[in-house]
Amino acid sequence: MKFILRRVGLMGAILFLVSVIIFSLVNVLPGDPATLILGQEATPEALESLREEMGLNQPLIIQYFEWVTGVLQGDFGHSIRDNTPVTTILVQKIPVTLQLTIMSFFIAIMIAVPVGIISATRKGTLWDYSSTLFALSGVSIPPFFLGILLIFVFAVTLGWLPPSGYVPLSEDFTRSLMLMILPAITIGIRLSAELTRMLRSSLLEVLQADFIRTGYAKGLLERGVVFGHAFRNALIPVITVSGLQMATFLGGAVITETIFAVPGIGQLVVTSILTRDFPVVQGAVMFMAFAVILINFMVDILYTVLDPRIKLAGGTK
Amino acid sequence: MKNIEKLQQPDNLLEVQSIKKYFPLENNSLFKKNSRFVKAVDGVSFVVKKGETLGIVGESGCGKSTMGRTILQLQTPTEGEVLFEGEDISKFNRKRLREIRKDIQIIFQDPFGSLNQRMTVGAMLSEIIHVHKIVPKNEVLKYVQKLLEDVGLNKEHYWRYPHEFSGGQRQRISIARALAVKPKLIICDEAVSALDVSVQAQVLNLLKKLKYKYNLTYIFISHDLSVVKHISDRVGVMYLGKVVELANKKAMYQDPKHPYTQALFSSIPDVTSVNKKERIILKGDVPSPLNIPKGCRFHTRCPAAENICREKEPDFRKIANEHYVSCHLV
């Protein structure tokens, strides 16, 4: 309980800092939202009155304060482009990003677990080298390149999958999955590459541990030792890393989402930055940061399940 | 607690007066003060005379190393005073501490971890000599090489890195580092525990030799009773953060008074006794320093414990000349 309170406090502090950073960043962006909204045809009077209306003429501190007050009451403000409540926009985007993230994770794990185990237990063999190469390839291909390559191969040349777009799961289940496969692979391969590398090295380390020898001394065969004793221990650092990687993958999705026309949070942030839709940028970034922190919080809880040595008392190691 | 010997005796090099070191239990709460502590050292007093070797024995986790570090002010004591040559060094500021550290040195157990792997032996030793301006610049090389020879290494080793040495040789480097500043007191924290017996003997002989040569005083911490006996003049036995018995070597080894000391001595598997001796096997484990038992801290394992032991903490009493013990039953 104390632990949870402490974590919530910490989370609040981090979110506060995130909000300060994003707010100041957004406000030093060159470019005036009013100009962007009204475009080339705007008259100076119109611009002025729009700025007034949007509260852009107030001192930054006051703008920030008003925004934070709103956020604390659950009101993230309204898009300055079409006045949609930011919350509504986020609610539209979250299922999309969630679906993409889950599918990517699934793909990543389906690749990383077998490949990681094989390369760790067959260290120094051709298997190991190939999977190292595979893993490195995954991190070395720029996401936009991989994405376009996938569309080109699977949608255009082979025609196996639809090229891009999004349909909610509730509307057309299979088509929704089909549309998500390519973007999920684009993100998943990269994630799987990191996971494979982590899993390999942490398995290698665990396989050196004394208790592994104990397992063999009991009469277990390799399979029993790897799955019964090594895997769970090896998973612990892997999970930390995936937790930390979350931020990268929520954001790495930015480009993937753009290419595959997946209307997720990442794309939302980029377009909102480019169109100076400040409330949306702020809301979306806060959401992402919140998600990242929340995931890491859950990772911590998962730890205690995986590793009974770790208590939720908040030890640092 | 009473001071056990009169203060300011001229031949007292170090006086430790009821020092305590409590570690707050890891608790990152922003506002609340800690209420739980690891009582690593819980009121220890003794004196070390010039030129003697005081041995400290005790089981793992009883606070030996913490005590050593606290004396050196590597950890600030929670309570108590450390008088070195009559001055309370626990009140010193950083600068004076740096200066006083010239006089007190420490040798650690781990011959691998206690040397900086990325510095040559020579660079490491010269650095210290520069800092304390032990000898003029142009003599440093000669001085260091002489030092290396003193500890049984040779001149060429000046340019080598720690990983090129064996365990025993590394421990000699640590000794050289301690000696480099011409200290008066050296604390040896398990300085030979990591070594093989045959190497251990070499290092022990060296320590003894150097002691006479440089007129050193040692505090020799170890869990190996035979080693402590070999090297010490007086011996203190620690249990759970306290010294429970302190006497000169002879008295201690021939006639231990405290039940814990007795059990400890009887547990040592001995090479020399051909007939297997009668052992006192203690029950259970050492309690955690987080929950030190009330009353006598040994009563939970003591074969002779009585009611009073469970209630009242015994004083550290003098029972004979230079023999102190903390037990109700003696």
Added chain:
Amino acid sequence: MMSRFFQNKLAVFGGIFTFLLIFIALFAPFIVPYDPTAQNYSMILQGPSAEHWFGTDEIGRDVLSRVIYGAQVSLQAGLISVGIALAIGVPIGLISGYYRGFWDEFIIMRITDAMLSFPPLVLALALAAVLGAGLENAMIAIGIVLTPNFIRLIRSEVIAHREREYVEAGKASGLKDWRIISKHILPNTMAPIMVQATLAIASAIISEASLSYLGLGTQPPTASWGAMLSAGQGYLATAPWIALFPGLFIFLTVISINLFGDGIRDMLDPKLK
């Protein structure tokens, strides 16, 4: 130690390729067959041939020459942004980890937490948008985004090392703090820093490419692999070589640097001794 490095064939390959690339980048002007910016409108979108090994691009420039010059930009992007991250991260990490206390716990760590909970590309994008487009600004933005990782890494290394006996021995010998930090702790934390740095170089190269893809990286006509890739991706169906070759080089470079980094890690890892 070196021999252990050379035993790792992949690492050796990575090392050789990396150095080859640095060589190419340094001597680009002497190597390129054509001026990388020279346009020839009668030669647009030509496939690989004897004159143009990698073909020509959409305004008739030699792709090979551009790829060679692109090495300059991409390596610069990698090295300088990591250099920035190191320059900020190392001192902060060292001091924060060595002294701990209020500043460490409540200011520095919380700010790095906050920065780490941003998606890095979004942060880089916002920073680059604030600073304005251009390679220099992109490098600064990427450098800033990489910094918290270094602070964390170095801090945790320092925390691990400052409890080591050799540091205590240094203190016990009366050394000043800054001396212990700079002469003793820093060299001992070099290995993980180096490894992290090589890996970060790789990711900085990709980030630069991504920013270029979004128009916030290198400015034309400078050839950067990322910019070439984003210009060429539209021609994937008709003139795939425009995007393929820079893509291949990004891939090979990043993979080489990663392999090289892995090799260094193995070389420096005392556990594998």
Added chain:
Amino acid sequence: MENNQLVVKNLHVGFKHKKGFTTILNGVDFSVRKGETLCIVGESGCGKSLTSLSIMGLLPKMGQVSEGEILFDGQSLTEKTKTEMSKIRGNDISMIFQEPMTSLNPVHRVGKQIAEAIKLHQKVSKKEALNKAVEMLRLVGIPSPEERVYSYPHELSGGMRQRIMIAMALSCNPKLLIADEPTTALDVTIQAQILELMNSLKQEFNMSIIMITHDLGVVNEVADKVIVMYAGKVVEYSSVKSLFKEPLHPYTKGLIESIPKLDVEQKELPIIEGSVPNPNEMPKGCRFATRCPNAVKDCFSKLPPLISVNDNQEVSCWMYTENWNHMSGERWRDEEYREVAATR
């Protein structure tokens, strides 16, 4: 000889590496009788653990038995397949390791870890196996074993963990128990408890024990027979009594003498000069020659056989052969040997 539980003959073990093969164990011979406790002593790195791991068939990846035989109950263990070995391990031969802290899997409950061994070798249900585990914990003297089976290793003290390891090793009634420095990591008072326990269990289970240690005191406590190893070779094989009464090999002598004695006051400890040469610089002959005060020229080039000196003692040293008098009397020290070796 059918009395022998285990016979090790001329065992050579080494490590493969890029530049070839480094032999560490160089012809180790010994045997263990049924119900007997054999101690192996020697300095760190002399190959004690390697010997025991060879018996278990658990050599590290690059390790290899290059020569020699290990007979258990008359069957050669070196020829068994992985699956066959796994049926013997934990069942007929068990092993306890030095580090009780790290030898148990931190993420599984101790009961489960013991039950796993039982389930592997005996056709019992999960529940029965767990009950057996409780029994075993009671046997090794752990209080309230019904609750303790549900503990995680980190919740137990070092001594208790070592008891768990012992319980696990004994759970299938092994014929041979190998204990690799089972008490080195423990405090003396706890060590005394464990040694006591092992002695009493030995009676109860009537098994053979190979106990590895570098503490001669421990040897004195538990052993029937002792082998002293130096640099991958057995230099002395003796009953425990004779060993301490009259050590034969110069190394054994030096070793016993260099331990500080509790009952005598020594100004200076007798020492063995020098240190163990590394595997690539080993003399061809007696490996101790480089440090031996008595070494003569031939000691460096001629390998002494293991010879019986009396009923209880075998030793590998030229001094105890008839040849000793004929061997050239000149004393050699290490430096001289090196010079000669260098010119060769």
Added chain:
Amino acid sequence: NSAENTSTDIGGVAANEATDKDVLVIGLDDDPPQLDPHRSSAAVDRQTFQSLYNKLLDIDENLEFVGELAKDWDISEDGLTYTFYLEEDVVFHDGTPFNAEAVKFNFDRMLDPSFSSPRASEVNLLEEIVIINDYEVDLVLSEPFAPFLSVLTDRAGMMVSPTAVEELGNDFANQPVGTGPYKFDSRVSQSKIELSRFEDYWDELPAFEKVEIRPFADSNVRVTNLVSGDLDMLNKIAFKDIEILSNDPNITLLEQDGIGFQGIHLNTTVEPFTQKEVRKAINLAIDREAITNVVFHGGAIPSVSPFPPISWAAPEFEQPNANVEEAKKLLEEAGVSDVSFTLKINPRPEEEQMAQMIQQMLSEIGMTMNIEMVEFGTMLDQLESGDFQAVRLGWSGRIDPDGNAYRFFYSNASNNYSNFANPTMDKLLDEARTTVDVEARKEIYEEISDLLWEESPYVFVYHEQDYKAMKNYVKGFRHIADQMIRTNSIYFE
């Protein structure tokens, strides 16, 4: 085409069954930022408006005005009073009637300073809106304004429901209500806008049950979706794809001259462009032909004036070729050398290509041009504040030539980013605005074109052509120069 056949199974919408389906899926080049025509400033918005709203007037293929919500109209002699006779059975999607009241409401809305409508600049000459009766309304201007009718064929002429506006306030943009053939259903930003047939539509009922509008920022992805059958028709295709698409037997590619212009704003108040010779040298040095061929693959026409060939105001003088010699001479005479400046462009592949070509062309006359990519938000800001030397930005165009000239080249006009101030130009522009006779106006615009070439505050580079690609079964699309997709006439066959 194999891609076509295989993709049909997967795509869920089989191409040969297309005629059975009741949904028209349109791919746009960007997500429309706005669904409120009076707030809109992005060109792409208008594609959606065509289905949601009706305008008072429309134009046909010949750029002639035809009635829409106004069946007919009169213009007073003095060119100040415009009388509109409205269709009588029109209702908004919310069921409220469209009438003169609504028209007045709409114009009041655009003129309301607190609403800050970008439309204000188009209608701010309106002095009075007089309701004659329910279906007749007078719009009275304060001075003659020739382009007024053309303004009413676009966003300024779009009529929104007054009731809805009053009810929804700022939220109107999220639930737009017009009188158009399709009404708004739902929207997921960056993903799609769904419209459905408005059953009470006053005119002929449109063909589809639903219309789906989906944005794809990436032109490759957009085309891929059309080829694979996920889209029925496409707005804007990348010029490099013209050839592929025109060879695709399943796809119809329609081409139409555009009404806008593209080029470079030169800031006449900063160095080096204070000197008109420098500006003109640039104008002379650019090989427009090369650009339209290389970058646009023939999908654009070289340009020397704001008025495209399709416009009646297009100048008759011949396209000059690049004249490096003359440009050099000009610079020499003016005594300038080492000219160097920075061109700001949007980060888009075609922009980059063009900029790099221009860079090379200018290097031939000894000018150094640096390129700086600036994303649109920053660019607009810098245009407003005059913080630039040269900016590459064009104009989507208006039917009336005034819409292509006045706002850019009149002293201090709203889009006069070049800060061009030339009394002759001001006089000509004023004249053209107030002259009603087309022939007379044509002559004035000819003069304007000449003057712009001479003074070169803006370097005209090309007129973009508009391409729409659609599956062969898509019929009835009217490709009009304003580039709008009028969904009411489209059907499948």
